[in-house]
Amino acid sequence: MEINYNYTLPKTSRPIIIFGAGGIVNDAHMPAYKKAGFEVYGITNRTKARAEKVAEKFGIPRVFDSIDDAIAQAPENAVFDLTLMPNQFVDTLEKLPDGAAVLIQKPLGDYFEQTKEIIEVCRRKKLIAAVNCQLRFAPYIMAARNLIKQGAIGEIYDMEVKVTVHMPWELFPNVMYHPRLEIQQHSIHHIDLVRSFLGNPKGIMAKTLKHPGKEMSSTRTNVIMEYGDDVRALVSTNHDHIFGHNHQESYVKWEGTKGAIYAKMGLLMNYPDGVPDAFEYCILEEGKKPEWKSMKLEGSWFPDAFIGTMSSLICYANGETDKLDTSVDDVLDTMHVVEAAYASSDAGGIAPKYDSI
Template sequence: MEPSRLPELDPHPGYTLALPDHPRPIVVLGAGGIVRDAHLPAYAKAGFDVASITDLRLERAEELAVQHGVPATYDDVAAAVAAAPADAVFDVALPPEAHVEVLEQLPDGAAVLLQKPLGNHLPDGVRTREVCRRKGLVAAVNTQLRFAPYVAAARELVAAGTIGELYDLEVRISVNTPWEMFPYVLDLDRLEINMHSVHYLDLVRSFLGDPTGVSAVTVRHPGKSHANSRSDIALHYGDRPVRVVVSTNHDHHFGERHEESFVKWEGTRGAVRAQLGLLLDYPRGGEDLLEVVTDDRLDEGWRPVPFEGSWFPDAFIGSMSVLQRHLEGSIPSLPTSVEDVFRTMAVVEAAYRSAAAGGEPPPYDA
């Protein structure tokens, strides 16, 4: 592939982190921890207007409404929809099993931001996509790692050719993840890839496009009852000489000395490394870092790259902004559409299928 045609050198304009010129009011459906910790703080920081919050547990919605000055709360989606401003964006911050039921209650043609994953299994995503198509929804998915400030800064460096042609993209996570903080995931038959590595697979796609193949191993911890918690996923890109590996271990409970949480881009003229501090000592988090090294300044070693903000809550501004910028016409297309992110879900499905296949048996008897 000619360097001028490499997708990472021509990123979508939606990844610039610009705010919409004409923000629309937001109707939040769901009042769980992600809304409390990320959505509402992000919208407050960006100056977005939140028209209402809805939750089956009304008291939970009311508590958040008081904290953030939201004027209305509901315990029923239909009531929230009936009272919504005509130009509202519906922020559906609910588990994937609730998507279809909620989407069916929205007005045809409505603007929607969904949580990922689009389902626990591929048919769930197919049903969600079908509803969005049938109702003509302008539907995006909250793939917020694409918009983390250090990712945005790294994307600019890569696109500028600072590190040359990208030939290696590695994500490595080795941390102690407290899954018990999210009780609903403990009974899932699929855990790590569709609830966590989906972030990184989606991030890779936002740089390199769709892989041509997927190889994976994913396993559970022998002493724990929940599903898979450690994975290695390799993505193939046809004849392109690029290695892409996502390696995760959520069972590393041996202290911070050897914890790891980073994304690293290596190219023919340099490299960029982002430390994802959020996952170190989660949920308190460690330090975010972004560093670059280039062949023409190797004697200086790794140099810090400035950026502002973090994954939580700042990246959630980007997820909402890119949808609203598309709605107002300031960017030509929606890079986080349900149609696009369904392809991330297809990569997740391929990883599980690859892991279930057990790999290529060695020819021991040759």
């Protein structure tokens, strides 16, 4: 069985201008763009020295003094890559030329009121706007999507995302003490991923929790996404597993009427070094015992998935495709699910009627 997990690269590239020079640019954006052969026209950052350091490392030809300066000098067909914090999105989007192509870092706002402001600006200015929900483009996710599209595992009745790891949150000082840490900053990836396979859920049940010995707002979450009586969709995360690697887990699993797929997300284990990914699948054959097969895939979530989000945006902006995979309007529904998850968590469960008899 042939499994295709390659990206559709744009036939004609566009110059990319990056706003921000944080760790994600150094670790993912620039390595991905270099690997894909994309042209990075220039970069800017609030602290110019950081932008200069990234520019020197990756051979970026221009370092702009400010966002205003970068926009003023941008080529007409530039793509703007916003790697800023969400509270800077609206002001920055307002400055872009009407109709510009822009890739916005996730999440699409720290709170839903902010999300609505971002959407309003994008629609009013007719921006070709996508969100960097790049997990959708990780090689093992692309391979799973291709198998499922072929009908290899039949009708999906179970999708599970399980993460039990030790996350060194101190590597993310900008979000470490965010009042909506776990779902808004991390599990949003997994919620968006489930949506991309199963569509919008009919209901959400969720609980996000803090650790008794940590000051962070939340580090563990369970989210059940309802799709009917015969489909289970679960996101379960625990970032507090400090007990060694033996029982850490990080995977996505799909089960269908004809087979199953298992994808190990190695990046999240022993973070930030990670461990090797794994991709396995089992196709049921009548009269035979179930047999799992493994396939070695090239690339990983970081940096390769970042090629996918940028490729999708450029292809759409060029008119090479009529689908923008992670458009702001599509990811708006992910934000609706996130908001429902927090509402469910705040409301709490139904208390048993212990004294009813």
